[in-house]
Amino acid sequence: MTGNSVLKQVIVALAAWAACTLHAAELRIGLSADVTTMDPHFIAAQPNLTAQHHVFESLVHVDERGRSIPLLATWRTPDPLTWEFNLRKGVKFHDGTGLTAEDVVYSLERPLAITGSPGGFATYVKPIVAKQIVDRYTVRLKTAAPYGALLQDLAEVMIVSKKAATGATGADFDGGKAALGTGPYKLVKFSRGDRIELARNEEYWGGRLPWDKVTLRILPSDPVRTAALLAGDVDAIEHVPSADLAKLRARAGLKLAQAVSWRTILLHLDQGRDQPPGVLSKAGKPLERNPFKDARVRRALSKAINRRLIVERVMEGLGLPAGNVVSPSVFGHDPAVKADAYDPEGAKKLLAEAGYPDGFQLTLATPNNRYINDEQVAQAVAQMFSRVGIAAKVEAMPLSVYFGKARGGAFGVTLLGWGTLAADFALRSLAATADPGKGYGAWNWGGYANAGLDALVARALGTVDPAQREALARNASALAARELPFIPLHYQVVTWAMKSNLSYAARTDEFTFAHHFKPQ
Amino acid sequence: MNAAADFARDRIAVTALAVLALILFAAFFAPFLSPQNPYDLAQLDLLDSKLAPGARAGAGFTYWLGTDDQGRDMLSGIFYGLRTSLAVGAISTLVALALGMAIGLVAAYAGGWVDALIMRLVDLQLSFPSILIALVLLAVAGQGVDKVVIALVVVQWAYYARTVRGTALVEKHKEYVDAARVMAFGAPRIVFRHILPNVLPPLIVVATVQVAHAIALEATLSFLGLGMPITEPSLGLLISNGFAHLISGRYWISFFPGIALLITIVAINLVGDRLRDVLNPRLASHYSA
Numbered sequence: 185m186t187g188n189s190v191l192k193q194v195i196v197a198l199a200a201w202a203a204c205t206l207h208a209a210e211l212r213i214g215l216s217a218d219v220t221t222m223d224p225h226f227i228a229a230q231p232n233l234t235a236q237h238h239v240f241e242s243l244v245h246v247d248e249r250g251r252s253i254p255l256l257a258t259w260r261t262p263d264p265l266t267w268e269f270n271l272r273k274g275v276k277f278h279d280g281t282g283l284t285a286e287d288v289v290y291s292l293e294r295p296l297a298i299t300g301s302p303g304g305f306a307t308y309v310k311p312i313v314a315k316q317i318v319d320r321y322t323v324r325l326k327t328a329a330p331y332g333a334l335l336q337d338l339a340e341v342m343i344v345s346k347k348a349a350t351g352a353t354g355a356d357f358d359g360g361k362a363a364l365g366t367g368p369y370k371l372v373k374f375s376r377g378d379r380i381e382l383a384r385n386e387e388y389w390g391g392r393l394p395w396d397k398v399t400l401r402i403l404p405s406d407p408v409r410t411a412a413l414l415a416g417d418v419d420a421i422e423h424v425p426s427a428d429l430a431k432l433r434a435r436a437g438l439k440l441a442q443a444v445s446w447r448t449i450l451l452h453l454d455q456g457r458d459q460p461p462g463v464l465s466k467a468g469k470p471l472e473r474n475p476f477k478d479a480r481v482r483r484a485l486s487k488a489i490n491r492r493l494i495v496e497r498v499m500e501g502l503g504l505p506a507g508n509v510v511s512p513s514v515f516g517h518d519p520a521v522k523a524d525a526y527d528p529e530g531a532k533k534l535l536a537e538a539g540y541p542d543g544f545q546l547t548l549a550t551p552n553n554r555y556i557n558d559e560q561v562a563q564a565v566a567q568m569f570s571r572v573g574i575a576a577k578v579e580a581m582p583l584s585v586y587f588g589k590a591r592g593g594a595f596g597v598t599l600l601g602w603g604t605l606a607a608d609f610a611l612r613s614l615a616a617t618a619d620p621g622k623g624y625g626a627w628n629w630g631g632y633a634n635a636g637l638d639a640l641v642a643r644a645l646g647t648v649d650p651a652q653r654e655a656l657a658r659n660a661s662a663l664a665a666r667e668l669p670f671i672p673l674h675y676q677v678v679t680w681a682m683k684s685n686l687s688y689a690a691r692t693d694e695f696t697f698a699h700h701f702k703p704q
Numbered sequence: 705m706n707a708a709a710d711f712a713r714d715r716i717a718v719t720a721l722a723v724l725a726l727i728l729f730a731a732f733f734a735p736f737l738s739p740q741n742p743y744d745l746a747q748l749d750l751l752d753s754k755l756a757p758g759a760r761a762g763a764g765f766t767y768w769l770g771t772d773d774q775g776r777d778m779l780s781g782i783f784y785g786l787r788t789s790l791a792v793g794a795i796s797t798l799v800a801l802a803l804g805m806a807i808g809l810v811a812a813y814a815g816g817w818v819d820a821l822i823m824r825l826v827d828l829q830l831s832f833p834s835i836l837i838a839l840v841l842l843a844v845a846g847q848g849v850d851k852v853v854i855a856l857v858v859v860q861w862a863y864y865a866r867t868v869r870g871t872a873l874v875e876k877h878k879e880y881v882d883a884a885r886v887m888a889f890g891a892p893r894i895v896f897r898h899i900l901p902n903v904l905p906p907l908i909v910v911a912t913v914q915v916a917h918a919i920a921l922e923a924t925l926s927f928l929g930l931g932m933p934i935t936e937p938s939l940g941l942l943i944s945n946g947f948a949h950l951i952s953g954r955y956w957i958s959f960f961p962g963i964a965l966l967i968t969i970v971a972i973n974l975v976g977d978r979l980r981d982v983l984n985p986r987l988a989s990h991y992s993a
Binding site for chain 1: 748775934
């Protein structure tokens, strides 16, 4: 036997082995943030939801463009206060028991019983005042007032098995005993901070899926995630870092999927208090009044920001300049509202008119591990503020510290990213006058208060007809763009990178679902 | 033979000392040597961000070492970063030295339960990795130069306390101390006027090495995002900023500050090693190789 034929045999063997491994169809995905629990009703954090959506499903789902679509149920509204959901028949939980109306009612009540959550799902089920089981496959939900956003709320609440979840603890979900959903994948192993192993649900109602086995790897460090894809340790990654975009795009054997995200990056300006922290005269003395209470100052700050330059240089194309509270594909985006153009002279003029010809100083607080290039964006904004005479400092910290401090009122100017399915939703959280009882203004860190905007948002949310509701939501968006309760910076563009034999429909809501990856 | 001449016999140490002098010069005169003030946001231009070494600035000068993602000149950034690193290293070392020395002397001279208490505290402190202690402190106290210095002092004082106590215990039983006691001098006078000068040489050696350690620790903390504010980057933060750009081939953002940090630490260590040999001939005869 010659050396050459040995080599040929080796190549043939290797090819056969490669074909086999392809056949075994495992998909390994690098995720960008840690998943803290597999209990789908504990905390409404996107990284957790990403993993949980593989195992559990909700009544209503959201398509890649952010519109509500039926998942476990179809619906109709016999009257503005009643929503009737008809469950899909033949759906089974992972333990073989069938999905019934009882499981649905149980799952809609469970979030209210969860204690100790830093941000749970109660908001999403609170509008429901009565739940009625009509028959095994029909549930009727009542709201106290007409509430158009119910579908979007329900998309957040996953359906668990009443039998498995009753009395279950977080550890029971993490260990898999209670993590029995109806979803396309069964939980095999949850290793916090490392990986989540999933196996195909062979009896999935939605048909046979291409992947036998799915591994979600937790790779929070950007360069590490990119390196894992380049080295072939994973088949796809979410949230491709902007710095590596060009490299991955040019690399043979890899491809990208991109979409404008639902997430808007914005600045909250503290208008509620008289002395916002860090907002001082140039000499470091307290100011006589809070400059942010003056709409001209807010507009001046907005005009001082060169959004196009931030998008091009800092985001390396992973953004679109923003004027609206929500990005173009999201419900309630007003296409007539444009991002403020860069106008440093106009900004200086407005500042002078408002009584700050020499500017003032401020400290801009930002997380440094949450949004795409968050601390770099904050620094660029500070640079631009300083060009119009506002001495800006930047304080960056990890998300875990940042949210607590920001909620506690430790900062005068804060950077926040907000992703949601509708403009009226976003404004309810970000700009409506804070009212914990109604669930309004939960993220209104600026302390903005405008009864007109509150009323408009309430009217939009109370409108069940989607077309009418969208018109009202657009009006609210336009009002916010005129008044600037916060300053929108840009809409994020979200990117996935994968081996070129895969495809993924890039999602507005930034979610990464293994079952939506397709082999080519 | 005097110490300076003795030091000069080692060419490597002399070279290291010269390099160190250059670094100190660059750090001290950073505002005059730098084409840009990298801490003044108004002087940075996002249009000049991520330029390769040798590119021309919009303002007319050349970015010899390139720019980072905010359009910060890396050369200026390194000069100012060295300033921060060296200042933080030196100040924290001096404070820790003074504190550790006082505590160590008290322990050695007082003896008994005071000594036991202090030394158990030192043992406790030294049993934790210094980076862990610093991380916890900064997480609790927040960011800022002052807090980094405090964290470094807390991490370092125990080394000095232990070194001083060991040497002072030996000195305490020597005849000159007995003589001082016989003359009825007070304890403070004996400790600070008589024992202290004799425990200084080993301390100087420990301090030199600890400066390098402090600089490295500050760089680590900044790299982890817990040290300096991001608009006033020290070397560690500059390296950390460039980390994300390594795969994309923009090596200069991390590489040059990394080299600067490496050279600084190696130079200080070489000088420190030589000082140890010079100031402690006994040690030199045992360990010179």
